[in-house]
Amino acid sequence: MVREWGEAIMENASEKECVSLLTGCWAIWEARNKMIFEGRRVCVSEVLCRVRDLVEEMEESGSHKEGGSALEDCRxxxxxxxxxxxxxxxxxxxxxxxxxxxxxxxxxxxxxxxxxxxxxxxxxxxxxxxxxxxxxxxxxxxxxxxxxxxxxxxxxxxxxxxxxxxxxxxxxxxxxxxxxxxxxxxxxxxxxxxxxxxxxxxxxxxxxxxxxxxxxxxxxxxxxxxxxxxxxxxxxxxxx
Missing domain, CATH: 3.30.420.10 (Ribonuclease H-like superfamily/Ribonuclease H)
Structure with a gap:
């Protein structure tokens, strides 16, 4: 059921939405591992900030590689x-x-x-x-x-x-x-x-x-x- 739900979302979502979804899943998994293996509880707001930073980094990195202006002044x-x-x-x-x-x-x-x-x-x-x-x-x-x-x-x-x-x-x-x-x-x-x-x-x-x-x-x-x-x-x- 979960797999079918995920596939349905991926089929109907835009590329950007897919990236955000997968990044969100990865950030939740990362938070889960920190809690289990390090004993560190990560709050929801920190997970959301992590997702935002990762998505932004990927978008800006892509713009940089394609010759975009997003990073022209930011080495x-x-x-x-x-x-x-x-x-x-x-x-x-x-x-x-x-x-x-x-x-x-x-x-x-x-x-x-x-x-x-x-x-x-x-x-x-x-x-x-x-x-x-x-x-x-x-x-x-x-x-x-x-x-x-x-x-x-x-x-x-x-x-x-x-x-x-x-x-x-x-x-x-x-x-x-x-x-x-x-x-x-x-x-x-x-x-x-x-x-x-x-x-x-x-x-x-x-x-x-x-x-x-x-x-x-x-x-x-x-x-x-x-x-x-x-x-x-x-x-x-x-x-x-």
Missing amino acids: LEERWTRPEQGSCKVNVDAGLCGQGVGLGAVCRDAEGGVLWGVAVQQQEEREPQILEAEAILLGLAEARRHGVTKVVLESDCLNVIRDLKSRSTGRSDIFQIYDDIHDLCSYFESVKFLFVRRKFNSVAHELAHVRPWQLGRRIWYEVLSQNIAEFVSFDLVNIR
């Missing part, structure tokens, strides 16, 4: 890459969890070595895009606090990166955060905003979801917790 990183000598790369991410929300940022040098990583966890939930912008603000604020002068900042939220590069304006709350980000940029010699695939933003993602859950700010220097260090190693294996 797409296919893997984690070293920043140039004299610069540091800051990867950021945000996430919704059962207890609240988390922001994560990690800074690495031209050799790929971790300089610091920070996690901020709060109870007040906010819209995913606002959280992603707040993660960028966190990453830049920490970079300034640690004396970084040249920053390459990567996020897997395409909309926010695109807005920052185009200096989009508006009256909603997120544009106030954009203003704060641009004001903070004036304290650096240079800041580059890049969009990176989620797969290669895993260190920041894990920092945003770091366990045990703990309200407030935590920071690590050079050595991250064991489970997060594994993702650092993955980046280094695939580095270029």
Whole structure:
């Protein structure tokens, strides 16, 4: 019955609808595995955000390959890459969890070595895009606090990166955060905003979801917790 139902949907759905449906099924399966094998319960809102990000990433990637303009101003990183000598790369991410929300940022040098990583966890939930912008603000604020002068900042939220590069304006709350980000940029010699695939933003993602859950700010220097260090190693294996 389930198979017949699925086949009927696929036959009558558009290509985009099929992609969304299959992506949704995959995200639910991923959440189920996290609960069974990691003991981590993923809330519905996080699953929906995951589906949205995946579908958006596939659509934008397709436009890029076909010569579309969606990513003309947003360099797409296919893997984690070293920043140039004299610069540091800051990867950021945000996430919704059962207890609240988390922001994560990690800074690495031209050799790929971790300089610091920070996690901020709060109870007040906010819209995913606002959280992603707040993660960028966190990453830049920490970079300034640690004396970084040249920053390459990567996020897997395409909309926010695109807005920052185009200096989009508006009256909603997120544009106030954009203003704060641009004001903070004036304290650096240079800041580059890049969009990176989620797969290669895993260190920041894990920092945003770091366990045990703990309200407030935590920071690590050079050595991250064991489970997060594994993702650092993955980046280094695939580095270029």
